[in-house]
Amino acid sequence: MNIIKAVNLVFDYIRRDEDDKVEEVSRALDHLNLEIEEGSFVAVLGHNGSGKSTLAKQINGILLPTEGTVWISEMDTADENLLWEVRKTAGMVFQNPDNQIIGNVVEEDVAFGPENIGVPTPEIWRRVDESLRATGMAMYRKRSPNRLSGGQKQRVAIAGVLAMKPRCIVLDEPTAMLDPNGRREVIRTIRELNRAENITILLITHYMEEAIDADRVIVVDGGKIVMDDVPRQIFSRVEELKRYSLDVPQATELAWELRQGGVDLPDGILRREELVEALLPLLKGRKGCQ
Amino acid sequence: MIRDITIGQYYPADSPIHRLDPRTKLFGTLVYIVSLFFADNLWCYGAATLFLAAAVRISRVPFRFIVRGLKAVVFLLLISVSFNLFLTDGRVLWQAGFLKITDAGLRLALFMGLRLAYLVIGSSIMTLTTTPNQLADGLEKSLGFLNRARVPVHEISMMMSIALRFIPILVEETDKIMKAQMARGADFESGNVIRRAKSMIPILVPLFVSAFRRATDLAMAMEARCYRGGEGRTKMKPLQYERRDGFAYAVLLAYLAAVIALRLIW
Amino acid sequence: MSIKAVDLTYTYGAGTAFEQRALRGVNFEIKDGEFVGLIGHTGSGKSTLIQHLNGLLKATGGDILYHGESIYQEGYNLRALRGKVGLVFQYPEYQLFETDVFSDVCFGPRNLGLSQEEIEKRARHALRLVGFPEKLYGKSPFELSGGQKRRVAIAGVLAMRPEMMILDEPTAGLDPKGRDEILGQIERLNRQHGLTILLVSHSMEDVARYVDRIMVMNHGELAFDGAPREVFRHYRELEAMGLAAPQITYIVQELRERGVPVDDSITTVKEAAAAILGLLGKGGGEET
Numbered sequence: 156m157n158i159i160k161a162v163n164l165v166f167d168y169i170r171r172d173e174d175d176k177v178e179e180v181s182r183a184l185d186h187l188n189l190e191i192e193e194g195s196f197v198a199v200l201g202h203n204g205s206g207k208s209t210l211a212k213q214i215n216g217i218l219l220p221t222e223g224t225v226w227i228s229e230m231d232t233a234d235e236n237l238l239w240e241v242r243k244t245a246g247m248v249f250q251n252p253d254n255q256i257i258g259n260v261v262e263e264d265v266a267f268g269p270e271n272i273g274v275p276t277p278e279i280w281r282r283v284d285e286s287l288r289a290t291g292m293a294m295y296r297k298r299s300p301n302r303l304s305g306g307q308k309q310r311v312a313i314a315g316v317l318a319m320k321p322r323c324i325v326l327d328e329p330t331a332m333l334d335p336n337g338r339r340e341v342i343r344t345i346r347e348l349n350r351a352e353n354i355t356i357l358l359i360t361h362y363m364e365e366a367i368d369a370d371r372v373i374v375v376d377g378g379k380i381v382m383d384d385v386p387r388q389i390f391s392r393v394e395e396l397k398r399y400s401l402d403v404p405q406a407t408e409l410a411w412e413l414r415q416g417g418v419d420l421p422d423g424i425l426r427r428e429e430l431v432e433a434l435l436p437l438l439k440g441r442k443g444c445q
Numbered sequence: 446m447i448r449d450i451t452i453g454q455y456y457p458a459d460s461p462i463h464r465l466d467p468r469t470k471l472f473g474t475l476v477y478i479v480s481l482f483f484a485d486n487l488w489c490y491g492a493a494t495l496f497l498a499a500a501v502r503i504s505r506v507p508f509r510f511i512v513r514g515l516k517a518v519v520f521l522l523l524i525s526v527s528f529n530l531f532l533t534d535g536r537v538l539w540q541a542g543f544l545k546i547t548d549a550g551l552r553l554a555l556f557m558g559l560r561l562a563y564l565v566i567g568s569s570i571m572t573l574t575t576t577p578n579q580l581a582d583g584l585e586k587s588l589g590f591l592n593r594a595r596v597p598v599h600e601i602s603m604m605m606s607i608a609l610r611f612i613p614i615l616v617e618e619t620d621k622i623m624k625a626q627m628a629r630g631a632d633f634e635s636g637n638v639i640r641r642a643k644s645m646i647p648i649l650v651p652l653f654v655s656a657f658r659r660a661t662d663l664a665m666a667m668e669a670r671c672y673r674g675g676e677g678r679t680k681m682k683p684l685q686y687e688r689r690d691g692f693a694y695a696v697l698l699a700y701l702a703a704v705i706a707l708r709l710i711w
Numbered sequence: 712m713s714i715k716a717v718d719l720t721y722t723y724g725a726g727t728a729f730e731q732r733a734l735r736g737v738n739f740e741i742k743d744g745e746f747v748g749l750i751g752h753t754g755s756g757k758s759t760l761i762q763h764l765n766g767l768l769k770a771t772g773g774d775i776l777y778h779g780e781s782i783y784q785e786g787y788n789l790r791a792l793r794g795k796v797g798l799v800f801q802y803p804e805y806q807l808f809e810t811d812v813f814s815d816v817c818f819g820p821r822n823l824g825l826s827q828e829e830i831e832k833r834a835r836h837a838l839r840l841v842g843f844p845e846k847l848y849g850k851s852p853f854e855l856s857g858g859q860k861r862r863v864a865i866a867g868v869l870a871m872r873p874e875m876m877i878l879d880e881p882t883a884g885l886d887p888k889g890r891d892e893i894l895g896q897i898e899r900l901n902r903q904h905g906l907t908i909l910l911v912s913h914s915m916e917d918v919a920r921y922v923d924r925i926m927v928m929n930h931g932e933l934a935f936d937g938a939p940r941e942v943f944r945h946y947r948e949l950e951a952m953g954l955a956a957p958q959i960t961y962i963v964q965e966l967r968e969r970g971v972p973v974d975d976s977i978t979t980v981k982e983a984a985a986a987i988l989g990l991l992g993k994g995g996g997e998e999t
Contacts, residue, residue, distance in 0.1 A: 202886040203857060215669055239671050243671060253614055259610050267667075272671050434966065
């Protein structure tokens with residue numbers, strides 16, 4: 156079943172002047188169509204201004220379509236009566252770790268979502284315990300969020316979403332403000348949730364290494380989906396990616412450079428181990444190699 | 446380091462007073478303040494001193510933390526004591542020029558000084574033993590009746606706890622912006638008042654812009670987590686009176702009765 | 712002519728329970744015209760270090776010599792130093808405050824007490840250096856895109872005509888294109904205009920591509936200081952510090968371990984491609 160389905164989705168940002176007259180309309184999403192299977196891990200790539208963040212905000216009803224429809228597990232996000240159900244089903248983690256933590260103590264922040272939807276007290280405790288354990292933050296539960304690292308704060312934010320028992324989590328550049336260690340810990344947590352709890356993940360990012368392990372990669376440009384495939388296929392199209400102002404992982408780029416130079420390497424090399432394995436048979440037997 | 450600043454200076458410890466329900470402590474502080482205004486003889490002040498000493502002792506907060514709260518009002522304390530001391534009519538005990546000390550003045554000054562000092566110490570015991578969050582919760586619950594008068598009690602308490610969370614962040618941000626402007630040659634120290642006030646603009650504008658951005662982000666994050674005001678909300682840590690709160694209320698009422706009795710008898 | 716740190720030590724909250732030694736005896740010298748990368752994980756002391764170089768923080772021990780003169784000596788003009796050693800903080804767009812781009816860039820040179828004509832000349836020059844389009848000079852800085860804001864903020868420091876620029880994570884939060892543009896501009900400032908650059912970064916790939924020399928901070932100490940290829944040879948120690956060498960280093964090292972004689976000083980994709988093509992006898996590289 157498809158947990159997310161968008162049909163002919165259009166979204167315009169409208170700027171109005173003081174007299175409420177429309178001054179400027181910019182189209183962020185342009186007749187976009189998308190279906191996402193429950194339980195999958197999907198990475199969304201695109202440069203700043205490509206529309207990928209706007210897409211994320213459509214999924215839990217923070218923004219509503221100008222035209223077209225978005226369904227979250229068959230609920231129309233534009234239906235006011237279903238709004239809270241939609242937000243419960245599709246949780247959201249934002250970029251700035253400081254600006255999404257409400258509680259003054261880690262465990263109280265994780266409880267914020269369940270409190271809002273009226274979960275009874277004993278059940279809140281159970282959910283907070285579980286969510287903190289699943290994100291590896293149990294030992295920090297009594298801490299003030301101000302004293303955590305960026306990566307830890309993002310894990311608290313993820314735990315807070317998890318405590319609402321969502322079926323899908325949308326993460327809007329959750330690692331953009333983190334250092335490499337923080338990035339790794341957040342990605343590890345997300346992957347684990349996808350694997351162990353079967354939660355659908357929509358990861359919006361511009362770090363290509365984070366997309367390698369996804370089941371599917373979507374590239375957004377000009378408010379449209381321009382590429383949509385498994386990572387191996389996506390990353391074999393190096394020139395196309397560069398045209399959309401995106402990077403490729405260094406191993407992929409080196410493989411591509413070598414192919415340009417006439418070396419016979421397979422398509423879509425993603426990891427450095429793959430590249431080394433593919434290169435060795437070619438290099439062995441050459442002068443100077445043992 | 447700047448993030449260690451705590452507002453309301455909570456002193457973490459595990460004492461019977463720390464464990465009391467915040468509503469009990471709020472009510473207790475109120476009762477104590479009322480009792481101080483009732484007190485008008487030494488016996489009453491004796492009772493107030495005993496009560497306060499007992500509370501300090503039980504709270505396990507080191508005395509120097511409690512006195513620290515007095516430093517802020519030392520100036521006010523001195524002024525009100527000296528006004529009462531020198532400007533009250535009565536039997537003159539000592540005189541130098543227009544300054545005179547009378548028996549009534551001495552008495553008033555002593556009572557005024559004690560009243561102010563005890564008031565500050567009494568309320569610091571509350572803030573030192575209650576986390577700001579508990580305080581906000583306590584206020585929300587005890588002022589719940591104001592809801593009927595259309596006072597947005599839940600919203601006010603939510604604002605308090607969000608402010609508490611963001612004050613340290615904004616303090617740190619101010620420090621960062623100040624340094625960034627200093628790196629561009631800004632000077633915050635020299636010049637007259639007007640120049641100095643003007644030199645704050647490069648700090649205040651970015652700070653406001655950032656605060657608004659954070660507010661927008663936070664509002665969106667709260668909405669994404671299904672926040673829709675106080676209605677239908679449950680609590681992870683609901684306030685619940687325990688037996689010790691009943692005991693505390695009993696002690697409080699007994700103390701208030703004692704002060705009133707002491708005042709009426711003497 | 713250079714900036715030199717001598718036994719630089721800095722302790723936060725000295726004498727209190729929160730005492731923390733952020734710098735422990737750091738020594739280095741950066742010569743005029745160098746392009747140096749400074750790396751280290753969060754909390755390694757690199758942010759503290761750069762705030763010493765323009766006198767925003769005062770060392771608790773040791774000295775900083777700018778062109779041979781101690782910046783801690785009596786009567787040293789720290790504000791003039793801040794004009795010479797430009798520091799661009801992380802997310803510098805958070806410091807913008809004027810009603811239009813051009814006035815904001817004028818703020819730095821104005822603080823130096825220059826004539827109006829000179830101020831405007833410098834501001835225009837700085838904005839041109841960062842490739843900011845002239846038709847947007849009158850726009851409010853708050854209406855610009857993220858990448859443009861960042862450029863204006865960098866121009867704001869450049870307009871003081873510094874001899875040296877320190878940039879703390881100038882590409883944080885930008886997309887790959889924005890990142891390449893900013894780094895390209897910084898490189899030009901160094902190569903064409905002779906500015907000394909100290910680039911603080913988390914990204915080894917970026918650092919390897921641009922800088923001549925890398926300094927690695929760890930626990931308040933300078934752990935490594937040398938050319939990228941020399942520093943990345945210690946990739947195992949870098950990993951232990953929570954850092955990593957560029958991916959390309961790992962590929963090269965792995966090939967070497969498996970008996971392929973690739974030069975282990977390779978740090979970029981282009982170099983690696985040339986070397987491997989050379990070994991395969993294609994493209995003529997290093998084959999003899």
